[in-house]
Amino acid sequence: MSARIEIDLEAFRQNVRALATIAAPARTMLAVKADGYGHGMLPIARAALQSGADSLAVLDAPAALALRDAGIDAQLFAWLHGRDTDFRAAIEADVDLGVSSLVELRRIGEAGAGRPAAVHLKIDTGLHRNGASPEDWPALVGEALAYQERGQVRLAGLWSHLADASPADDAAALAEFQAAVAVAAGIGVPMEGPDRPLLHLAASSAGIRMPEARFDLVRFGIAAYGVSPFDDVDARGLGMRAPMTMRASVIAADGGTVALDLGSADGVPPSVLGPSGSGAEVLLGGRRVSVTAVGIDTIEVAATASVGDEAIVFGPGDQGEPTAEEWAGWAGTIGDEILARASTRIPRIYLNE
Amino acid sequence: MPGIRRRALIDLDAFVANGPGDVLDARADAFGHGLELIAPAALEAGVREIVVSNERDAGVAIAAGFAAGTVRLDHEASGADARAYGLVGDGQPVLSLIGEVVALKRVPVDAGVSYGYTYRAPRPTTLALVALGYADGVPRLASNRAQVSVGGATFPLVGRIAMDQFVLDVGDAAIELGADAVLFGDPARGEPSALQWAGWTERDPLALTAGIASRVERSPR
Numbered sequence: 001m002s003a004r005i006e007i008d009l010e011a012f013r014q015n016v017r018a019l020a021t022i023a024a025p026a027r028t029m030l031a032v033k034a035d036g037y038g039h040g041m042l043p044i045a046r047a048a049l050q051s052g053a054d055s056l057a058v059l060d061a062p063a064a065l066a067l068r069d070a071g072i073d074a075q076l077f078a079w080l081h082g083r084d085t086d087f088r089a090a091i092e093a094d095v096d097l098g099v100s101s102l103v104e105l106r107r108i109g110e111a112g113a114g115r116p117a118a119v120h121l122k123i124d125t126g127l128h129r130n131g132a133s134p135e136d137w138p139a140l141v142g143e144a145l146a147y148q149e150r151g152q153v154r155l156a157g158l159w160s161h162l163a164d165a166s167p168a169d170d171a172a173a174l175a176e177f178q179a180a181v182a183v184a185a186g187i188g189v190p191m192e193g194p195d196r197p198l199l200h201l202a203a204s205s206a207g208i209r210m211p212e213a214r215f216d217l218v219r220f221g222i223a224a225y226g227v228s229p230f231d232d233v234d235a236r237g238l239g240m241r242a243p244m245t246m247r248a249s250v251i252a253a254d255g256g257t258v259a260l261d262l263g264s265a266d267g268v269p270p271s272v273l274g275p276s277g278s279g280a281e282v283l284l285g286g287r288r289v290s291v292t293a294v295g296i297d298t299i300e301v302a303a304t305a306s307v308g309d310e311a312i313v314f315g316p317g318d319q320g321e322p323t324a325e326e327w328a329g330w331a332g333t334i335g336d337e338i339l340a341r342a343s344t345r346i347p348r349i350y351l352n353e
Numbered sequence: 354m355p356g357i358r359r360r361a362l363i364d365l366d367a368f369v370a371n372g373p374g375d376v377l378d379a380r381a382d383a384f385g386h387g388l389e390l391i392a393p394a395a396l397e398a399g400v401r402e403i404v405v406s407n408e409r410d411a412g413v414a415i416a417a418g419f420a421a422g423t424v425r426l427d428h429e430a431s432g433a434d435a436r437a438y439g440l441v442g443d444g445q446p447v448l449s450l451i452g453e454v455v456a457l458k459r460v461p462v463d464a465g466v467s468y469g470y471t472y473r474a475p476r477p478t479t480l481a482l483v484a485l486g487y488a489d490g491v492p493r494l495a496s497n498r499a500q501v502s503v504g505g506a507t508f509p510l511v512g513r514i515a516m517d518q519f520v521l522d523v524g525d526a527a528i529e530l531g532a533d534a535v536l537f538g539d540p541a542r543g544e545p546s547a548l549q550w551a552g553w554t555e556r557d558p559l560a561l562t563a564g565i566a567s568r569v570e571r572s573p574r
Binding site for chain 2: 034061065080081082085086100124126127129259261265269275277345
């Protein structure tokens with residue numbers, strides 16, 4: 001068989017179950033953005049909802065609409081919006097919307113949808129991407145409450161995102177989040193009862209190691225895809241198994257050099273052979289062999305093999321093959337980038353659907 | 354439905370002017386330029402044989418008007434013609450990669466930016482959030498290295514590139530929410546070049562453009 005990507009959905013479900021157990025009693029939201037971290041958004045979304053996640057984080061409104069069109073009726077959360085984003089369609093499809101600014105809140109409140117928009121107000125706790133600055137926070141909360149009174153929005157959440165810079169930095173961000181929640185309560189946001197908003201801050205890293213950051217809901221991402229969010233332990237050390245295996249076939253063999261049928265256009269990072277790289281290996285004929293060139297459609301490895309022989313570029317590591325985490329180390333990046341760049345032009349084969 | 358703008362604009366006039374020659378290497382979806390746009394332009398430019406990566410791309414070339422005998426499937430074509438794509442020598446750049454500024458934020462001195470706070474604002478400044486990330490094919494290696502053009506000026510990309518977004522330090526420049534952020538395009542317009550980006554990301558320029566993800570919409574300039 002030629003180059004392909006296998007996705008073991010049972011491995012993914014087991015990861016989600018384990019993470020949901022860690023997070024409980026907090027709820028588990030699973031991040032399926034970037035086409036399910038390169039695994040295929042829809043199969044991953046279904047598998048997540050079968051195994052302990054009750055909601056999905058999708059990044060932007062069009063991805064949420066694609067899940068609705070496919071029949072997914074779980075809570076969906078989209079938080080990055082553009083000038084052309086169709087908020088009315090998102091609200092009418094019952095998509096929860098992250099809101100970082102008065103500009104966004106007003107566009108959502110005035111979208112003219114036939115129902116209130118479920119909004120999650122974001123406070124910036126130090127990452128300095130989106131999210132309201134502390135000085136803008138009271139006005140954002142106040143105006144959201146006014147829109148709520150008019151029936152145009154429903155204040156469904158207060159949230160932020162951590163920088164994972166250091167335990168001390170994350171503790172400082174947690175304190176800023178708690179302060180912002182207290183400010184919101186002081187303005188009149190109910191913190192008890194059925195109308196109180198969800199509080200959410202933690203993603204994989206804090207969801208696992210920072211219980212005080214779990215609040216009502218943890219947004220798990222990378223750990224569910226079998227990559228550790230930590231430097232000091234790999235995914236297997238966390239009890240997570242990588243669902244994705246990238247396989248290739250030998251298409252030419254000459255002397256001690258073998259060509260495999262996938263390359264950088266399929267997501268193999270060429271930088272492993274650049275100044276920041278430290279080489280790379282694949283599993284061929286039961287042993288690790290060195291990558292000597294990364295082309296667009298092919299990679300070359302130093303080995304003796306026959307045309308048609310199969311290689312594993314990365315996988316869960318069972319057979320001695322490299323993991324995406326190892327490739328990330330070789331390429332000077334993180335496993336998230338290896339997975340999110342995985343090719344959409346070679347077949348994806350789902351196992352244990 | 355309309356959402357965040359993630360675009361690759363393809364200058365087909367520049368492609369034709371570059372003179373693609375008799376045989377065009379158009380593997381990997383014309384190295385990320387979009388074979389559906391490039392194949393008809395290649396015919397117009399007099400290309401007689403086109404090299405593609407897979408059966409699907411062969412079908413695209415045939416649909417554009419290439420006779421079946423003039424479409425060659427070849428994984429290992431060597432000497433890819435970067436000149437046709439304006440990625441070597443004095444060729445005109447063909448592809449511009451453009452993201453959208455989706456947030457602007459004034460921050461004080463020492464404000465940390467993105468994961469790990471690998472950049473701290475050296476002075477009070479404005480940060481612009483651009484909605485492209487490594488999932489779109491913006492290599493994470495460009496973090497704290499690359500330059501991006503907004504509104505005719507060029508700014509440093511600061512902090513770590515994330516999966517779907519990165520940050521620019523735009524100083525005191527007046528940037529509009531929703532503005533285009535040109536990662537690379539035509540240096541003649543004052544934009545960074547794909548060759549610069551190839552250096553920052555430690556790869557061949559054709560690998561850089563071939564790595565642009567499918568969620569980035571290709572359209573003619």
